Amino acid sequence: MTSESSTVVAVEGVALRRQRLVTATTGATSYAVVAFLVGLCVVFAVALPGRFLTGQNIQAVLGDQAVPGILALAVMLPLIAGKFDLSAAATLGFTSVFVAWATGVHQLSTPAAIVLAVLIGAVVGLANSFVVEGVGVNAFIATLGMGTILAGGNLLLTQGTILFKGVPLDLKNLGQGRLLGVPAPFYVFLICALVLWYAIEMTPAGRRLRATGLARDAARLTGVRTSRFVTIAFVGAGALAALAGVLQTGRTGSAPPDVGPSFLLPAYAAAFLGAATIRRGSFNVWGTVVGTFVLGVGLNGLSLLGAPFWVPPVFSGIALIAAVSFSVVVERRSRSVG
Amino acid sequence: MDLAHPDHAVSAPGHASVPGVEVLGVSKKFGGQYALRDVDVSFARGRVTALLGHNGSGKSTLIKILSGYHQAEDGGRILINGDPLDAPVHATAVHERGLRFVHQDLALLLGMSIADNFALEGGYNTRGLLGRVDDATQRSRASTVLNHLGLQLDPRTGVGTLDGTEQTMVAIARALQDQVLGLRTSLTLVLDEPTATLPHSQVHRVFAVLDTARRLGATIIYVTHRLDEVTQLADDVVVLRDGAVAEAGSLAKRDVATLARAVTGMSGTDAAPLVAAVPPPSTRPLRLEVRGLCGDVVEDVSLSMRRGEICGVAGFMGSGIGELARILGGDRRGRSGTITLDGEVVTGKHPWDFLRRGICYISADRRRESCVTGMSLRENLTLGDLRPFWRRGRLQRRVEQRAATSLIDRFEILPRQPEQLMSRFSGGNQQKAVLAKNIRLSPALLVVEEPAQGVDVGARRQIHAGLRALAASGTTVVVASTDLEELLELADRVVVLDRGRVTADVASAATSLQQLTRFCNGEEHS
Numbered sequence: 001m002t003s004e005s006s007t008v009v010a011v012e013g014v015a016l017r018r019q020r021l022v023t024a025t026t027g028a029t030s031y032a033v034v035a036f037l038v039g040l041c042v043v044f045a046v047a048l049p050g051r052f053l054t055g056q057n058i059q060a061v062l063g064d065q066a067v068p069g070i071l072a073l074a075v076m077l078p079l080i081a082g083k084f085d086l087s088a089a090a091t092l093g094f095t096s097v098f099v100a101w102a103t104g105v106h107q108l109s110t111p112a113a114i115v116l117a118v119l120i121g122a123v124v125g126l127a128n129s130f131v132v133e134g135v136g137v138n139a140f141i142a143t144l145g146m147g148t149i150l151a152g153g154n155l156l157l158t159q160g161t162i163l164f165k166g167v168p169l170d171l172k173n174l175g176q177g178r179l180l181g182v183p184a185p186f187y188v189f190l191i192c193a194l195v196l197w198y199a200i201e202m203t204p205a206g207r208r209l210r211a212t213g214l215a216r217d218a219a220r221l222t223g224v225r226t227s228r229f230v231t232i233a234f235v236g237a238g239a240l241a242a243l244a245g246v247l248q249t250g251r252t253g254s255a256p257p258d259v260g261p262s263f264l265l266p267a268y269a270a271a272f273l274g275a276a277t278i279r280r281g282s283f284n285v286w287g288t289v290v291g292t293f294v295l296g297v298g299l300n301g302l303s304l305l306g307a308p309f310w311v312p313p314v315f316s317g318i319a320l321i322a323a324v325s326f327s328v329v330v331e332r333r334s335r336s337v338g
Numbered sequence: 339m340d341l342a343h344p345d346h347a348v349s350a351p352g353h354a355s356v357p358g359v360e361v362l363g364v365s366k367k368f369g370g371q372y373a374l375r376d377v378d379v380s381f382a383r384g385r386v387t388a389l390l391g392h393n394g395s396g397k398s399t400l401i402k403i404l405s406g407y408h409q410a411e412d413g414g415r416i417l418i419n420g421d422p423l424d425a426p427v428h429a430t431a432v433h434e435r436g437l438r439f440v441h442q443d444l445a446l447l448l449g450m451s452i453a454d455n456f457a458l459e460g461g462y463n464t465r466g467l468l469g470r471v472d473d474a475t476q477r478s479r480a481s482t483v484l485n486h487l488g489l490q491l492d493p494r495t496g497v498g499t500l501d502g503t504e505q506t507m508v509a510i511a512r513a514l515q516d517q518v519l520g521l522r523t524s525l526t527l528v529l530d531e532p533t534a535t536l537p538h539s540q541v542h543r544v545f546a547v548l549d550t551a552r553r554l555g556a557t558i559i560y561v562t563h564r565l566d567e568v569t570q571l572a573d574d575v576v577v578l579r580d581g582a583v584a585e586a587g588s589l590a591k592r593d594v595a596t597l598a599r600a601v602t603g604m605s606g607t608d609a610a611p612l613v614a615a616v617p618p619p620s621t622r623p624l625r626l627e628v629r630g631l632c633g634d635v636v637e638d639v640s641l642s643m644r645r646g647e648i649c650g651v652a653g654f655m656g657s658g659i660g661e662l663a664r665i666l667g668g669d670r671r672g673r674s675g676t677i678t679l680d681g682e683v684v685t686g687k688h689p690w691d692f693l694r695r696g697i698c699y700i701s702a703d704r705r706r707e708s709c710v711t712g713m714s715l716r717e718n719l720t721l722g723d724l725r726p727f728w729r730r731g732r733l734q735r736r737v738e739q740r741a742a743t744s745l746i747d748r749f750e751i752l753p754r755q756p757e758q759l760m761s762r763f764s765g766g767n768q769q770k771a772v773l774a775k776n777i778r779l780s781p782a783l784l785v786v787e788e789p790a791q792g793v794d795v796g797a798r799r800q801i802h803a804g805l806r807a808l809a810a811s812g813t814t815v816v817v818a819s820t821d822l823e824e825l826l827e828l829a830d831r832v833v834v835l836d837r838g839r840v841t842a843d844v845a846s847a848a849t850s851l852q853q854l855t856r857f858c859n860g861e862e863h864s
Contacts, residue, residue: 202732204724211721214712221669221700221707222721222775223693282712 033277044301063183065296072270074240081233082213083139090147093260095245100255104166121242125235164254175250197285269320276327356420358557364414391578438513448498453480503540526557534656631675637838650829651818658838663818667699668692696782711761716742766797
C-alpha cells in the first residue's frame with residue numbers, strides 16, 4: 001500500500017516536472033522569432049558599421065514596412081477565421097491604381113478617394129465572403145479568381161500605362177511625410193495593429209472569431225454565428241488591403257498597372273512567422289508585426305550588403321517555408337512530450 | 339498470389355473439420371483491466387457465426403486482435419485453417435492468410451469504378467513492357483465475381499453512384515473475390531455491423547450475398563447488435579460478456595428473447611428492474627413536446643417531457659437517435675413536425691436560435707464538435723456567454739478566470755489549470771469541461787449524445803452526477819445513447835428508437851436491459 005502510493009507520488013512528480021519543461025520550452029520557442037529579429041539586427045549592425053544603425057536607415061525600414069505590414073495584418077484576419085484570402089494583394093493593387101486614377105484623372109479630393117478606396121476593399125471582401133460562405137466555394141479558389149478579376153480592373157483604369165500625373169500632394173505627404181522624425185505610414189501601420197489587437201484580444205467578437213477558425217463545428221454548436229465572423233474577416237481584410245493600397249500610391253507617387261501581386265507572399269510569410277511567435281500556433285497581431293520586420297530588416301540588410309536584385313524574393317520564400325516548418329516541428333515536439 | 343500455403347488446399351469447401359479461425363486462450367488488458375480474458379472460440383468454415391455482445395463486452399477488441407490492430411497478451415494463440423499465426427500479428431500477414439474485414443466505413447474509393455476497387459485490393463493485371471493496366475481482364479474478373487454473387491452490376495459503374503446497400507454488397511464482393519475466383523478455398527470474412535445504416539427492406543439483399551459466400555466455403559464472422567438478423571442469417575452464435583465467452587454454439591432453437599438474455603446475462607423472462615429510480619411526479623409542468631417529427635431516418639416521432647426529467651433515447655447505430663438529438667439540439671432541421679418548448683413552438687434553423695431559447699446540444703464527437711482544442715480551458719468554458727466579462731470596453735480576464743475556476747472546482751476538472759490548452763486534457767476531463775460550459779448557461783433543455791463515451795469510470799460517475807444535479811434544478815435532460823446500461827442507470831425514462839420509429843417509451847424502473855435490447859430490435863412495447 002505504502003509503496004504503491006509512493007509510486008503514485010513519484011509518477012505525479014515526473015508529470016509535473018515534465019509539465020514545467022513543456023511550459024519552459026514553449027516560452028522559449030514563443031520568442032524564437034523575436035530573438036531572431038534581434039540577432040539579425042546585431043549581425044547587420046556589426047557587418048555594416050555606420051550604415052545599418054543610422055537614423056536614416058531606421059526611418060527607411062519603418063517607412064518601407066508599413067504597406068507590407070498592413071497587408072500582412074489583412075491576410076492574418078481571414079487566417080484567424082480559418083480561411084485564405086489570396087485576393088488581398090490584388091485589392092492592394094487595384095485600390096492603389098484607383099486612388100491615382102480618381103485623384104489624378106478625375107480630380108477627386110484625397111479624403112474622398114481614400115474613403116471610396118476603403119469601401120471598394122470592403123465590397124471586395126463582401127463578395128469574397130458571399131462566394132465562400134453563401135455559395136460554398138473553397139476560399140483558395142474563390143479569392144484566386146477575385147484577385148485575377150481585380151488585376152483586370154488595374155489594366156482597365158490604367159489602360160496599361162503608369163498613372164503618376166496629378167497625384168495630389170496631401171496623398172504623397174501621407175506616404176512620404178514625417179511626424180516627429182518617424183515616417184507617417186508607420187503611424188498608420190501602428191494604429192491598424194493597435195485596433196486589431198484590441199478587437200481580437202479584448203472583445204467577445206475577437207474571441208468568437210478565433211473560435212471560428214480553430215474549431216468551426218464546436219464554435220457553431222456553442223452558438224457562435226461562424227459565417228458572420230468569416231464575413232467580418234474577409235471585409236476587414238479587404239478594407240485593410242485597400243488602406244495599404246492607398247499608402248502605396250502615396251509612397252511612390254505613382255501607380256503602375258502591375259502593382260500588387262508581389263506583396264502577397266511576404267504578407268503570408270509575415271503572418272506565418274507571426275503564428276510561430278508570441279502566441280505560438282495561432283495567428284496574432286504582434287507576432288505578425290514582428291514577422292513583418294524580420295522580412296523588412298532582412299531585406300534591408302541584404303541590400304545594404306550589396307545583394308543582387310534576385311535575392312529579395314528568394315529570401316521571402318525561404319522565410320515563409322522556414323516559418324511554417326518551424327511551427328510544425330515545434331508543435332509536433334510539444335505534442336510528443338505532452 | 340499466395341497459393342503455396344499448404345492449408346488453403348487441404349480441405350474442400352464444406353468439409354468443416356478444421357475451423358476457419360480458432361482463438362485459443364486469448365487475453366487482452368488495457369491499463370490493468372481485462373478487455374478479454376482467456377477466450378477460446380472457433381469459427382467454422384462454410385458457416386455464418388454471429389458474434390454478439392453489448393458495448394464493452396470485448397467484441398471489438400477480439401476483432402482488432404484478429405486484424406492485427408491490437409496484439410493479444412502472451413500465451414494466446416490464433417489459428418487460421420488450423421495453422422497458427424505468428425506473433426506479433428501484422429495486418430499484411432493476416433491479409434495473406436485470407437482474413438478479410440468489412441467495417442462500417444466500407445473503405446471504398448467512391449470516385450473509381452467497381453473494377454478498379456476490386457483491383458486495388460486483388461492486384462492489377464498488366465500487359466506489355468510498360469505494364470499497362472489490362473482493363474478488359476480486370477473488368478471480366480470483376481464481372482465474374484459480381485455474377486457469381488448474384489449482383490447485377492456493371493463493373494464499370496462508379497462506386498459513388500451506387501446506393502448504400504449496393505456499396506455494402508460491393509465491399510463484401512471485393513473482400514470475397516479470391517474465394518469466388520477459386521484462388522483460395524477458404525477465406526475468412528469478418529463483417530462489423532454491415533447493415534447498421536441500411537434500410538430494413540434492403541437487408542435481405544446483403545444476406546443473399548453472404549449466403550452464396552457460405553456455400554462457397556468461406557468462414558463468416560458477423561458482428562451485430564441486431565438479434566433479429568442473427569436468427570435469420572446465422573448458423574452459430576458466440577456471445578461475449580465482460581470479456582469472456584458467455585455462450586457459444588449452434589443457433590438451433592435460440593430466438594431473439596433467449597439471445598437477448600444471453601447478451602445481457604439475466605435469467606428469467608424479465609428480471610427484476612435494475613434501478614429503482616423515482617420518476618418525477620407526473621404533475622410537473624410539461625417542458626418539451628415533439629409532434630410528428632420526421633427526418634432522414636427519424637419517422638413520425640412524438641414525445642413529451644417534463645421539467646426536471648432525465649429522458650434516455652436508446653437505439654442502435656442507424657436507429658435515428660443521433661439524428662433525433664441533432665434535430666432537438668437545433669443542428670439539423672427535420673422535414674416535418676414541431677418542437678414546442680414551454681408552450682412555444684421553437685423556430686429557427688441554427689444552433690444559436692435554439693440556444694437563445696435555452697436549448698443546449700452536446701455532440702458525441704467531442705474533439706471536433708464540443709471542444710475548441712486550440713483554446714485554453716478558460717476560453718472553452720466561457721465561450722457560450724461572454725457578456726458577464728465584458729466591462730469597461732474589454733473582456734475582464736480576472737473575472738473570467740474566477741468564473742472558470744469555480745466551474746473547474748465544481749466539476750473537478752483536472753489538472754486545475756484554466757490556461758492549459760484544451761487539447762492537453764484527457765477525454766474524461768474534456769467531457770467534464772464540455773458539460774460544465776453547457777450547464778453554465780442554465781439551459782431549459784439539454785440534449786446530450788453519448789455523455790460518457792470513452793471516459794473512465796470516475797469521470798463517468800461525475801458526469802452522471804452533473805446531469806442529475808442539472809435535472810434537479812429543473813432542466814429537462816435528453817440523453818441519446820447506444821449504451822443501454824448507462825441509460826438505465828441515469829434516466830428516469832427511456833424512449834427506444836428502431837429504424838427511426840419509437841418502439842417503446844418506458845420508465846427505467848419498469849424495464850430491464852433485456853427488454854430494452856428487444857425494443858432496440860424492433861419489438862413494440864404494448
